[in-house]
Amino acid sequence: MAASKTPTKHKRAVTLRDVAEKAGVSVSTASRALTPGFTRISAAVTQRVHDAAQSLDYRTNYSAKATSTGSSAFVAIVVSDIRDPLSAEIAHSVTAVATAHDLVPMIAGTGPRGGAGVQVLRQLRSVQPEAIIIIEPPILDYDTSPMAEELSRYVKEGGRVAIVGDSMELGAQVTLSWQAGATDLMSGLANRGYSHPTIITADGSSTAMRRWRRGMETGAAQDGLDIDTWVVPCSQMDRDGGYSATKQIMKSRQSTDVVICASDIMAIGAMAAIRDAGLTLGPDVAVAGYGNLVMADKVLHPYLTSVDLDLARAGDQALTSCLDPDPAADPIVLDHRIELRESTPTRR
Amino acid sequence: MAASKTPTKHKRAVTLRDVAEKAGVSVSTASRALTPGFTRISAAVTQRVHDAAQSLDYRTNYSAKATSTGSSAFVAIVVSDIRDPLSAEIAHSVTAVATAHDLVPMIAGTGPRGGAGVQVLRQLRSVQPEAIIIIEPPILDYDTSPMAEELSRYVKEGGRVAIVGDSMELGAQVTLSWQAGATDLMSGLANRGYSHPTIITADGSSTAMRRWRRGMETGAAQDGLDIDTWVVPCSQMDRDGGYSATKQIMKSRQSTDVVICASDIMAIGAMAAIRDAGLTLGPDVAVAGYGNLVMADKVLHPYLTSVDLDLARAGDQALTSCLDPDPAADPIVLDHRIELRESTPTRR
DNA sequence: TTGTACGCGTTATCAT
DNA sequence: ATGATAACGCGTACAA
Numbered sequence: 001m002a003a004s005k006t007p008t009k010h011k012r013a014v015t016l017r018d019v020a021e022k023a024g025v026s027v028s029t030a031s032r033a034l035t036p037g038f039t040r041i042s043a044a045v046t047q048r049v050h051d052a053a054q055s056l057d058y059r060t061n062y063s064a065k066a067t068s069t070g071s072s073a074f075v076a077i078v079v080s081d082i083r084d085p086l087s088a089e090i091a092h093s094v095t096a097v098a099t100a101h102d103l104v105p106m107i108a109g110t111g112p113r114g115g116a117g118v119q120v121l122r123q124l125r126s127v128q129p130e131a132i133i134i135i136e137p138p139i140l141d142y143d144t145s146p147m148a149e150e151l152s153r154y155v156k157e158g159g160r161v162a163i164v165g166d167s168m169e170l171g172a173q174v175t176l177s178w179q180a181g182a183t184d185l186m187s188g189l190a191n192r193g194y195s196h197p198t199i200i201t202a203d204g205s206s207t208a209m210r211r212w213r214r215g216m217e218t219g220a221a222q223d224g225l226d227i228d229t230w231v232v233p234c235s236q237m238d239r240d241g242g243y244s245a246t247k248q249i250m251k252s253r254q255s256t257d258v259v260i261c262a263s264d265i266m267a268i269g270a271m272a273a274i275r276d277a278g279l280t281l282g283p284d285v286a287v288a289g290y291g292n293l294v295m296a297d298k299v300l301h302p303y304l305t306s307v308d309l310d311l312a313r314a315g316d317q318a319l320t321s322c323l324d325p326d327p328a329a330d331p332i333v334l335d336h337r338i339e340l341r342e343s344t345p346t347r348r
Numbered sequence: 349m350a351a352s353k354t355p356t357k358h359k360r361a362v363t364l365r366d367v368a369e370k371a372g373v374s375v376s377t378a379s380r381a382l383t384p385g386f387t388r389i390s391a392a393v394t395q396r397v398h399d400a401a402q403s404l405d406y407r408t409n410y411s412a413k414a415t416s417t418g419s420s421a422f423v424a425i426v427v428s429d430i431r432d433p434l435s436a437e438i439a440h441s442v443t444a445v446a447t448a449h450d451l452v453p454m455i456a457g458t459g460p461r462g463g464a465g466v467q468v469l470r471q472l473r474s475v476q477p478e479a480i481i482i483i484e485p486p487i488l489d490y491d492t493s494p495m496a497e498e499l500s501r502y503v504k505e506g507g508r509v510a511i512v513g514d515s516m517e518l519g520a521q522v523t524l525s526w527q528a529g530a531t532d533l534m535s536g537l538a539n540r541g542y543s544h545p546t547i548i549t550a551d552g553s554s555t556a557m558r559r560w561r562r563g564m565e566t567g568a569a570q571d572g573l574d575i576d577t578w579v580v581p582c583s584q585m586d587r588d589g590g591y592s593a594t595k596q597i598m599k600s601r602q603s604t605d606v607v608i609c610a611s612d613i614m615a616i617g618a619m620a621a622i623r624d625a626g627l628t629l630g631p632d633v634a635v636a637g638y639g640n641l642v643m644a645d646k647v648l649h650p651y652l653t654s655v656d657l658d659l660a661r662a663g664d665q666a667l668t669s670c671l672d673p674d675p676a677a678d679p680i681v682l683d684h685r686i687e688l689r690e691s692t693p694t695r696r
Numbered sequence: 697t698t699g700t701a702c703g704c705g706t707t708a709t710c711a712t
Numbered sequence: 713a714t715g716a717t718a719a720c721g722c723g724t725a726c727a728a
Contacts, residue, residue, distance in 0.1 A: 015721060025699090028699065061722070083437055125407045126410045127452060376707080417707060
């Protein structure tokens with residue numbers, strides 16, 4: 001917690017004044033020559049200044065620029081844990097877009113259950129980034145209102161905010177396709193001949209999970225199917241949770257012909273449970289996941305039926321729409337793409 | 349590539365001047381009152397200033413502070429791809445330590461093959477962070493000298509650098525236990541009765557892979573074992589690469605009793621190949637991985653024999669040692685822990 | 697087209 | 713112990 005004892009005194013880096021002197025012009029002329037959009041300046045001088053800058057290896061001092069202009073060239077990305085593959089995928093797309101816009105991405109983590117969230121946001125407010133992008137995990141097991149309050153202060157100061165998730169009504173909203181994707185997946189499975197689906201979802205007040213479940217129900221209703229639901233605790237949305245849930249499902253609901261998991265990781269556990277029970281994956285009981293994570297893809301490729309959530313566009317949309325001067329009132333719902341693969345073969 | 353067209357003009361946030369006015373003191377007094385280490389100031393004034401700051405919800409402007417002091421409270425983390433689980437794990441530990449030191453972590457990606465690395469570093473140089481931490485992937489399939497050159501400029505300006513990896517001789521060095529860990533793993537397997545190991549490694553000039561291979565050879569020599577080596581292209585260090593390599597190994601080298609993969613992901617593929625060949629994993633042919641990734645652990649827990657590389661400490665070591673005023677000359681080699689699990693059962 | 701002068705918010709130096 | 717004032721590096725209105 002203590003501030004670092006000996007803040008490094010940087011040796012004076014090359015400054016704009018140095019460039020100006022070397023080019024034989026005033027500082028302001030040098031500044032203008034190096035500003036891309038500037039026209040009223042002679043080509044000769046522009047060239048001289050650029051040459052000087054290059055030979056001195058000059059870099060603009062962002063801090064100074066920020067104090068001068070009031071805007072900072074930073075974009076802050078807040079995740080709960082960067083190690084979470086889904087968060088990482090979205091964060092990656094934000095960084096890519098940010099870099100393309102000459103913005104410097106910063107990443108901060110709130111820690112488990114969003115514990116350090118408020119502290120992190122306070123720190124970020126000191127940095128005055130152009131925008132703060134909040135990436136929420138699909139399972140949100142904590143209260144987001146303290147963070148929302150801190151964010152609203154940032155907004156009052158003119159900051160832009162985008163939320164990838166559903167918990168806060170603040171700034172630009174980008175939500176993954178939890179509902180429509182679920183409906184389409186269910187329809188797709190019905191088309192492949194499945195009639196007794198059991199879905200594994202999570203308890204708690206997660207909006208994403210609620211939507212997912214509703215989407216599944218809608219899809220089932222469209223095709224006149226009954227749907228069995230198995231609920232696991234939020235903390236069990238991993239391989240082990242999927243494994244034990246599936247094991248019990250196969251004991252208690254033997255008519256089940258497909259297990260649909262709310263995450264790919266759980267689906268991996270489900271597949272293991274089916275194999276360990278001596279059943280054949282697919283013909284006996286099929287498995288579908290949700291999210292189409294690169295990681296799961298790497299592990300199981302090309303095998304697990306899943307729903308691609310277009311995560312790469314999530315970051316793009318979030319950053320673009322919250323930097324957009326016109327505030328798009330409605331939440332942006334991302335696309336999805338059903339990926340029917342070998343884990344759910346067509347049923348005769 | 350274009351700069352964002354309309355840099356947001358932030359409304360004037362609360363400034364130190366506002367706080368000073370509200371507290372009825374001068375700006376400099378307010379500044380001192382809010383600086384933790386300051387003594388020569390009356391308790392009453394300190395209290396008034398803190399109250400004013402709190403009621404106005406004042407936040408220090410880091411940019412202004414940076415222009416004034418010349419040091420910036422930032423730590424930059426450079427990875428090639430944040431989605432890589434190994435990089436993410438290390439980056440996570442850096443962010444945790446950085447936050448504890450009141451430093452703001454920034455993450456930037458170099459893109460595939462380090463393509464945007466130089467550009468990113470140039471941008472970071474504009475930010476003048478306290479330190480830049482480079483996290484290299486174990487398989488380095490590109491030339492790092494352009495980045496090294498850019499980094500050396502940063503160092504000349506007084507910046508601190510740490511490299512988690514082996515490719516650059518610059519700043520503080522932290523290297524994962526590629527060699528000793530490999531030796532220990534091989535010994536551990538020999539103890540469990542394995543006598544015909546085949547290792548799957550990657551070609552190219554990766555230092556990490558070279559060390560790993562040497563470590564394996566050392567371990568094998570200690571126990572008087574012969575070692576078979578299978579080399580795959582760098583680009584094939586994934587599940588599919590492990591799968592097809594193992595398939596061919598089992599055809600051509602039927603005496604193999606354990607396949608040791610240079611990564612957990614490849615090991616997952618290897619396990620699938622063994623099963624698909626109708627063999628029993630373990631008794632017929634065993635499999636070991638390397639890295640003990642959380643991800644692989646989640647997918648296979650508690651199953652795959654692997655070597656834990658103490659990634660959580662990597663970030664800590666990197667940041668701490670490069671901020672340390674005394675430059676530790678020797679590279680820091682991290683610990684490892686052999687995890688012998690069910691995928692390599694004791695052989696009778 | 698170019699230079700002068702001032703402001704951004706903060707810390708550091710010198711008085712008092 | 714406190715306050716006035718000068719820096720820090722850069723952008724920019726204004727003047728030339």
